[in-house]
Amino acid sequence: MELSIAGVGTRLGGRWVVDGVDATPPAGALTGLLGPNGAGKTTLLRLVAGLLEPQAGAVLVSDPGAADPVAAVPVHAMPRRLRARHVALLEQSSDAAVPLSVREVVALGRIPYRTLWGTDTDPGAVERALVAASATHLADRAWSTLSGGERQRVHIARALAQEPSLLLLDEPTNHLDVAAQLSMLAFVRDLRVTSVAALHDLNLAAAFCEHVLVLSAGRLAAAGPPAEVLTPTLLRQVYGVDADVLTHPRTGRPVIALTGRSPDAGERAG
Template sequence: MELSIADAGVRLGGRWVVDGIDATPPPGALTGLLGPNGAGKTTLLRLVAGLLPPERGAVLVPTPEGPRPVHTLDRRARARRVALLEQESHASVPLTVREVVALGRIPYRTLWGSDPDERAVDRALDAASAAHLAARSWATLSGGERQRVHVARALAQEPELLLLDEPTNHLDVAAQLSLLAFVRDLGVTSVAALHDLNLAAAFCAHVLVLSDGRLVAAGPPADVLTPELLARVYGVDADVLVHPRTGRPVIALTGHADPPLLGPPQEDA
């Protein structure tokens, strides 16, 4: 999917939480959405998902009639194209894992409640390496297992655009690497809010860096994740090295940045 975020902004509680974002994540690739707590990452994902209407600008997705603001699509049409994996809820529900994943098929159910492609649930479970959990009760799963099931439910929607808010939460190191490699290789336009800069550097083709609701940098991780940007946005002193096997950036943090390195976000980034 060719996604275009055009001067998008929204206020919450009278404050601009997302302020004039212009970005075009590359189609079919994984884009990392980065920034410190409170930067606006979750709000931007909800804007892109069409769950929040922008107060200015637009989030445009392609339709047969041409680009259209995503929030103007009806809920059923939007859910067939966009899947949002939000930060995990800890609520227990009396459902099996297979039943939870099948919730992703709701947009495809007919008037009589049937799904024209029930095998999509099996494909999603297999893709997320969660097929062995299918008969388990949702309430008995660990945090990491639940995250895999959430991914399977999102995949069951067969989306053209996959949005993930902190998808590596509750996962051990091996599971984090496996999940992001899987999303990277899906061939689906994906945007993931991530806190771990090294995971973003290792798996993302493109990154968007937010600070105080504004986009301060965008591009390939090797171009964007510089010591200067990390000092300015995160307030940390860091060296950016090159991984000896992959050639991807590796960020070595050494402490807080010196005050002279800090400053307001650059509007021309």
């Protein structure tokens, strides 16, 4: 899916929490959405998902190769059922207990594909999503018995069950140990689906993302390949920290070695 974020802005609580963001994440690749707490990452994801209507600009999506083609339309204006077939948002998971099995939770992702009689147009989609997310062994477990990391994997399976052409993820590595974080981001990257993931860990973003967007106080501070964007100057300006940016000896990707808070760092959002 092709995604264009064109001058998008919105106010919450009387202030612009996203302000004039222009970006075009590359199609079929993983884009990291970076920035300090309060920079507007979650709000921008919700705007891209069509859950919030922008008060300025527009989020445009197109997917001419899909079974039900979409051509350069504002995402928030798409019919809800059609939007749910194209766009999946994995929000930060909650610990709410629901009386469902894992298979039933994943099946919630198939709601946009149910007929008027409640039957799924593709009965095998749930099982494929469980397999893709390596969650088959959890299928018959009660949701309430899962660990945080297991729940995150099931959330991914539910999003995949939607068969989206645009996948949005808000802190997908939360609750995961180091090995699971690496596995999760490699999995999303290798889907070759247009994906945007809000991330706090800069080294994970540098290792797995083809493209990054850096927000600061609701505005786009920088965009581009991690090696070009994640510089000591940007890290000082946006995060208020001093860092050395090294090159990984195996991958050639940037590795960020933080050295401390920048002595000239002022008050920053978040």
